[in-house]
Amino acid sequence: MTLLSALTVPAPGTTGAVWLVGAGPGDAELLTLKALRAIEQATVVVVDRLVSDEVLALIPSTTPCIDAGKAPGRHGMKQQDINRLLVDLACAGHRVVRLKGGDPFIFGRGGEEMLALQRAGISCRVVPGITAAAGCAASTGIPLTHRECAQSVQFITGHGKNGAPALDWDALRDPRQTLVFYMGLTWCAELSRGLMDNGRAAHTPVAIIENGTRAGQRVLLTTLEGLARTVAREKPVSPSLLVVGEVVNLCRLATASQPPGHEAALGTGATTAYGA
Numbered sequence: 001m002t003l004l005s006a007l008t009v010p011a012p013g014t015t016g017a018v019w020l021v022g023a024g025p026g027d028a029e030l031l032t033l034k035a036l037r038a039i040e041q042a043t044v045v046v047v048d049r050l051v052s053d054e055v056l057a058l059i060p061s062t063t064p065c066i067d068a069g070k071a072p073g074r075h076g077m078k079q080q081d082i083n084r085l086l087v088d089l090a091c092a093g094h095r096v097v098r099l100k101g102g103d104p105f106i107f108g109r110g111g112e113e114m115l116a117l118q119r120a121g122i123s124c125r126v127v128p129g130i131t132a133a134a135g136c137a138a139s140t141g142i143p144l145t146h147r148e149c150a151q152s153v154q155f156i157t158g159h160g161k162n163g164a165p166a167l168d169w170d171a172l173r174d175p176r177q178t179l180v181f182y183m184g185l186t187w188c189a190e191l192s193r194g195l196m197d198n199g200r201a202a203h204t205p206v207a208i209i210e211n212g213t214r215a216g217q218r219v220l221l222t223t224l225e226g227l228a229r230t231v232a233r234e235k236p237v238s239p240s241l242l243v244v245g246e247v248v249n250l251c252r253l254a255t256a257s258q259p260p261g262h263e264a265a266l267g268t269g270a271t272t273a274y275g276a
């Protein structure tokens, strides 16, 4: 394979392995120490499109980096080809870091990659990352659970296999449960309509968090009935997360996860819009 032959081949006899590593939501300081060490020790890194530039900058310049990224509407490598690439690189003796945005096991197809590696008899280890929901919650001051108003939280994909997601609406009706939609922008009108038709109040607060934890983070506050209009007007871009529930009322755009003085650099001077 051409990609393989372009890479430096490790010493003969070394057994390859793959580390599925969570890169977190963007802010490089949210990377774990284990992730950083794995990146530093890799002989090749395979990245997806959600890995931020700040994190990419931590990959040693001498380490080859393969971009397998998929942007919405633009196709990167097919999942099967990525699986095969990881297997081939490990078979060639590489210490491969497969770097994925957020956590590899939350809407990251990390499970599929792990199974493909296991089937091929390749050693695979997983390093968790801060998932977008946790990162965005911290950087906006929205607690995902809160004694007074949210006893549980659900992480939901807003994108089905063939378009609009087929959701168990009944499981989403509890007003004391926070809902976090990943990949929810495209189908936000269907999502809000489905929630309202199935018992969620039209005035339920919603936060759209664009580029969470990154420079350029923007937070748009709206309600279920105003969601589609707010998205049409403000045109948030990917990556954006939707948080639905009473906890959104606690949003103060807090900067608690950042050391004092870093607010401007991290883009917390975010725009907020309330209502429709």
Ligand code: SAH
Pocket: 025, 026, 050, 100, 101, 102, 103, 104, 105, 106, 107, 108, 130, 131, 132, 133, 136, 181, 182, 183, 184, 209, 210, 211, 212, 213, 214, 238, 239, 240, 241, 242
């Ligand atoms: N494995 C990732 C999620 C991959 S699905 C994780 O654990 O975070 C991709 C979706 O994640 C995006 O469409 C968006 O909804 C969300 N997302 C990822 N990074 C984000 C960020 N920095 N800000 C807002 N949403 C983000």
